Amino acid sequence: MDSSSSAEPFQDLNLTPQPHPPTTINPQTEPKPEPYVDECPPAPLPHPPTPTPQTPDVYSEYHRLSELFRTAFTQKLQQHGDVSISILPESDPNSRAIVPVPNPDSQLSNLVVTPRASARKYQNRSSELVRVTDLKSEDQRYLRQVIRGTRMLYDSLRVLAIYEDDKNRIVTGSRRTRADLKASQLMRECGLWLHRDKRIVGEIPGISIGEVFFFRMEMCVVGLHGQPQAGIDYVPAGQSSNGEPIATSIIVSGGYEDDEDAGDVIVYTGHGGQDVHNKQVVHQKLECGNLALERSMHYGLEVRVIRGFKYEGCLSGKVYVYDGLYRIIDTWFDVGKSGFGVFKFKLVRIENQVEMGSTVMKFASSLRIRPLEVRPKGYVTLDLSKKKENFPVFFYNDIDGDHDPIYYEYIATTVFPPYVYNSGNNSGCECVDRCLDGCFCAMRNGGEFAYDYNGNLVRGKPLVFECGPHCRCPPSCRNRLTQNGIRNRFEVFRSRETGWGVRSLDLIQAGSFICEYAGVVLTREQAQLFTMNGDSLIYPSRFGERWKEWGDLSKVFSDYVCPSYPSIPPLDFAMDVSRMRNLACYMSHSPSPNVFVQLVLYDHNNVSFPHLMLFAMENIPPMRELSLDYGVADEWMGKLAICN
Template identity: 60%
Template sequence: MGSVNPPQGLNLNLNLGLDLELDLLPPSHNSTTSTSATATPAFLTPKREPKPEPLDEADAFTPSFTAPVPFSPPPPDPSDGSPRDDPSVFSEFHRVSELFRTAFSSRHPETTVLDPDSGAIVPVPPDDSASRPPAVSPGSLADARQSMRRKTTMELVRVTELSIEDHRYFRDAVRRRRKSFAGVRILSMAQDGNRRYVRGDMVAWSAMSAQKLCLHREKRIVGAIPGVKVGDFFMYRAEMMVVGLHCQPQAGIDYLPAFQSPNGEPIATSVVVSGGYEDDEDAGDVIIYSGHGGQDKFNRQCANQKLEGGNLAMERSMRYGIEVRVIRGIKHDNKLTNKVYVYDGLYKIVDCWFDVGKSGFGVYKFKLVRMEGQPEMGSAIMRHAKSIKISPLSVRPAGILSLDLSLGKDSLPVLVFNDIDNDNEPLRYEYLVSSVFPPFVIHSVGNSAGCECVSSCGADCFCLRRNEGEMVYDQNGILVKGRPMIFECGPFCKCPPFCHTRVTQKGMKHRLEIFRSREVGWGVRSLDLIPAGAFVCEYAGVVLTRDQAQIFAVSGDSLIYPGRFTPKWEEWGDISDVFPDYVRPPPSSNPPLDFAMDVSKMRNVACYISHSTVPNVMVQNVLYEHNNLSFPHLMLFAMENIPPMGMISLDYGVSNENTGKPLLLTG
């Protein structure tokens, strides 16, 4: 098999090995699929779960299996002293590496460092390939994976000096994993009848773990995770486990155990601050984090904590000057989960002491200070967005052009904000809630067909059969998978208005704001956290036929050509990387979208969404009030978790032949 090479300019102090090998393999190793009818994979209940200690949320998952974790007694402190107070994230790398080598050599004098310039914080032990039985065929893909694992199992490293291309590469790898996670989770919930006791997130993690699709599975990376940005939101802990940000389903401290470390010392890599302990104090840039252990099932301290496990790992990280990733668990009122998680960056552990807690029991406390030079914390941005929704004028007294551009027409107010210049373009147009179709489309023959369901739509529903007999949305209104066309129940159906298929026609569920930017001009951002797969808004305008569009184009009016949008719906729900037997939906057999949309006089918030070749929303064609396949509604769905104040982007597809730019609005 040919060599597997990372992107050009990659400077890693590690071999990512098994974690990213599926992303790095050439196309010849990708599984091929047929374009026949979609095969539905069977989902199994996960049989193994990580250690559930301590609980940090009321509805924490109770695993069926608890794996014991051996601990080594605390070793003596290194003789090199306490860490320096250098705010740079990577400036202490060589010093810390030397500390580890010194500590390792003092405890294991018979061991020599194979490569002092390898960049590994913990040296790699000699290869024992001679004593390893040949379990796989030499030269096979499995042999390559096993070889990568042998070389990197005992390394503890940082990833440094990534180029712009490297950042894009790993960001794309993380996006693909998160998209697969969402696809498996949503589909497993839909197949199980949306039963509330089914943990779709754990099913998705278990399936991806079985296929070795979880990134950085051996928790070797300290510091920043390639492809994960400060401010990224996660709806589930299992989603963080998939990308290697925090690899514990319940425990607040994630660490490399002593038995996995060559020098026999545990090292903390990340912590979740979620208010599960009464002695925690969170001031943003400074955190007093209490250790774990000694709590009952009601999260009450009932015993003294011990310097072992995660607590010892935190103390060792402090002594060696190792930074930890901080993820904040925030209570959030949404239908998916009662808590969301946001990565807030790197913190140094600067102090550790044993104190009497509020309950009278001994508690280990750690002082964490956020390192300088990082982007703004996602939790702070979330609080800012919430204050804007509550009192926009008091938070931003200057720059607000409109508190509701729709003037009450839309389901939620649409704010307009500009603190850059005097441009007020959005105020010049009449606001449309939904697209306006030609009369012959609405009144065409066959539009009176609808389902006969009375209470709710079931297996015999006419509309459900038009969607290949599958559920289009889950119980929370999340899109299960992309389709060439979605048929929702409409005005001619007898089912009630709260029918679970009427998602897009109920309007927006998340607050949006049109804002002025120096980089893109006018753009759109969300004031809420929009989960992946959720409906965002409709792309609305006045629909024109081909002949009408040619006339309007001569006049220089602003036209949008939906047929040129990149069909990103093909990617949503594609889980062929997790289940090789999964077959993608066949290409659309519907007639092409041979129409244009005039937005020169009437438009809605979607018309200000910026173009991107890596968008976070996609266009999904939907029909409900008529049955003309050539004139669907253009509904936008989130392809990833969109954070508060996050810009929304859409791939407009083919560029304009004259200007070479994406088909955006003129003016």
């Protein structure tokens, strides 16, 4: 722990309480949470047996702050050091710092991962509030990886649940269940929900503004918003050390007719008093979440704001975007549009934060429809692919006059040597209508297909066999996913930080297909010759094996084994992208990529020459740069030299 870290003596929020605003209307009604927009409310979860208590580690006295921080995050993070936890001194009622209390039994690093049948007891949320500041860059990277890994596990479980559910429905005709609830329940039983041992006020380390969530339960899993239904997340008065509730986050999704959302300024309607049709039918009361917002305003505590809105093409029909921190500056009791009394809260966005994610998504939506109207300058061409892709690939450069990408021949798929197509078994499946588990191509994949019916990769594998030209199934077969081309709109752009880059104009869901990494395949001998001539080559064997991370369920199932079938020999070829390439060749290198390579075969059966298909490792918001783990990066730019 760095000597610059400090922890002042602290008190809790038990300051001299100010009297609550009087209310002249006091009907007897139960507060109602924000309307739940998904199919049905969460199912009750079972109570697994209590695990054997863990023995806490012992730390030296002068590392007391380290102990607090270890509790707030993980034992591994403590070794990075240079962390300070803000405290709320009794003498400063306007301070926005909160009090941490140690709880050594709640470390992420001490999790006991067991199969579902013998899951550990679910940990209730703590009432203690903390704010973490002054994180070093390595701490931030580590915490980002914690969030990223947790979300990847959640998405992997959810996709697997959908896949298994679809199989059961085909056999039994049963109704589809909620995969998002199944995934969160499994992680809950294994103690994998984050930030259960503290309530974080302010930023959640590892979650950046603009992060997109398809399901509310996912926000509960990562600790961004801990209520699966209610729009106000808060510490109840009964759990608070000073007997007053404190709010930490809200969801603004248009569920209340009196809400006013101007972006940086929000007039938020308190909860309660609505019927099942979301109509205000009785007066609201200053209690629960409403009182928590008022108390947060009194103590000067910021709240996280998440916006929910409808979005076409996603399973839930709605997405949630984290838009940053807001401060509550005013509250009053008013007569709403329905004629009933409601509490209103005025929130103002704190300055010097990055642009709101919801604003970026709206900008991208406009860009898809009328790009030249939204950005009159900077476009070199509106289709770099020259109609070779399903959607046009924009090419944008408002930085300099470099138009290099337009001088390459665009190819949508890899060019293999002719002899590759003449080797191997050319048999295919006999499915006429649609392919089901048990057909020839499914057996080649180990008895099951690699994709669910929504077009998501269930888990990464050494190699995926798709149906090909020798199969009788139609082009709409779900096992022809990658060969049908891109499903999103992309833009190759010039960046001051990374040179050339790629971003999507659409929201890409984790596990979705992005595009092929295309080039001209060369044998080892040819590659050596081309290298001597100074041409730039890509070596597929150097790509990081990130496919192993997608679908890794080892933290949930103790008997999980990383797929090793179908096995393939080491990739012993190179790809020349110096003359012919596609949009994937402009993706940046990153040690924490949001895209991974999955090897696929479909148009030939030579396992030594697979296609390099790219899939999303996480939800990728519009306008966010796509990145790959190339394995070997350029020393200066952090990406391959061919793309600079």
